Amino acid sequence: MSINSKRQLLIKWVRRYPLIALSVLAIAYLLGGFSSSDDSLVPQQVVITALYLFVGIVPLGFIIAFVVIGSISDAQSVRNKEKGGNLNYQDAFELPSEVMHGYKLALITDQPPTLTGLTGDKYLSDAQALCTTNPEHIPPVANCECGFYAYKELTDAQFERSINPGSFLLDVDLFGLGFTYKDGYRAETQLVNRLIKPRRCMRCKTLPAKVFVSTYKLSYTATAWWQWQIRCIVCSSSFKEKDKLSIEQMAQYLALKIT
Ligand SMILES: [Zn+2]
Ligand SMILES: [Zn+2]
Structure with a gap:
C-alpha cells in the first residue's frame, strides 16, 4: 500500500469516527452506563471508563497516525527532491512517446467561465x-x-x-x-x-445536477471572484438568467465535453 492510499484510508476512518462514537454512546446507554440504578447489566464505572478511553485514545491514535504518515511522506519527497537535484533523468523520460x-x-471561475x-x-x-x-x-x-x-x-x-x-x-x-x-x-x-460533472447538485447534494450558476466568493486574500457550481433546478431557481448557464453553454465556453 502506497503512503498516499494509507493517508486516504486514515482520512476515511476519521470521517467515520463521529458515527462510531455515536454507536458507542448508544451501546453504553443500552448497557446501562448512564442509569444510576445498581441492577444494570455492566457496572456503570466500567462503561464510563471505557467511554473515556474511547474518546481519549482513538483521536490520539489518529493524531499519531497522521504524524507518522506525514513524516514518512516528507522523507519520501526529500528523497525525490535529492534525485531531481542530481538531475537523474532516468525515470523522468520513462514515457516519451506514450500519451x-x-x-x-x-x-x-470568472465571467466568462474559465478553468482555474x-x-x-x-x-x-x-x-x-x-x-x-x-x-x-x-x-x-x-x-x-x-x-x-x-x-x-x-x-x-x-x-x-x-x-x-x-x-x-x-x-x-x-x-x-x-x-x-x-x-x-x-x-x-x-x-x-x-x-x-457531479451527478448531484453541489448545494443540496441530493437532486440531479442540471444548471451551472455563478456565485460571488469572498476569499481570505483581498480579491473576490466568481465561482461556478452545478446545481439542481431548485437550488438554481433564485439566480438571475445572466448568472446561469446550461450544460451545453458551459461546454461551449470552456471548449470541452461535459459528461
Ligand atoms: Zn519552472
Ligand atoms: Zn440542489
Whole structure:
C-alpha cells in the first residue's frame, strides 16, 4: 500500500469516527452506563471508563497516525527532491512517446467561465504550461514545480475532490516532455478531454445536477471572484438568467465535453 492510499484510508476512518462514537454512546446507554440504578447489566464505572478511553485514545491514535504518515511522506519527497537535484533523468523520460492519460481537479471561475487550477493558475482546455517562478523555463523543468499535473488514477482524483467539493473532475491527456512522479504525471502540454460533472447538485447534494450558476466568493486574500457550481433546478431557481448557464453553454465556453 502506497503512503498516499494509507493517508486516504486514515482520512476515511476519521470521517467515520463521529458515527462510531455515536454507536458507542448508544451501546453504553443500552448497557446501562448512564442509569444510576445498581441492577444494570455492566457496572456503570466500567462503561464510563471505557467511554473515556474511547474518546481519549482513538483521536490520539489518529493524531499519531497522521504524524507518522506525514513524516514518512516528507522523507519520501526529500528523497525525490535529492534525485531531481542530481538531475537523474532516468525515470523522468520513462514515457516519451506514450500519451499520458490522467485526471485532475479544477475550479470554474470568472465571467466568462474559465478553468482555474486549485493553485490559482487559469488555463484553456488545450494549453501549453507556463512557469510562474522562472520565465526562462519551458515546463516541465526537473527541479522546478512547473508543468501540468494529473493523477494516473481516477480514484485518487475523486478522493481529492471529496476534500475540495467546489472543484470539478477533468479527464486529460498530457503531451510533450513528461515526468512521472509519485501519483501521476507532470508535463508540457495539456488537452482536457472532458469535464466529468457531479451527478448531484453541489448545494443540496441530493437532486440531479442540471444548471451551472455563478456565485460571488469572498476569499481570505483581498480579491473576490466568481465561482461556478452545478446545481439542481431548485437550488438554481433564485439566480438571475445572466448568472446561469446550461450544460451545453458551459461546454461551449470552456471548449470541452461535459459528461
Ligand atoms: Zn519552472
Ligand atoms: Zn440542489
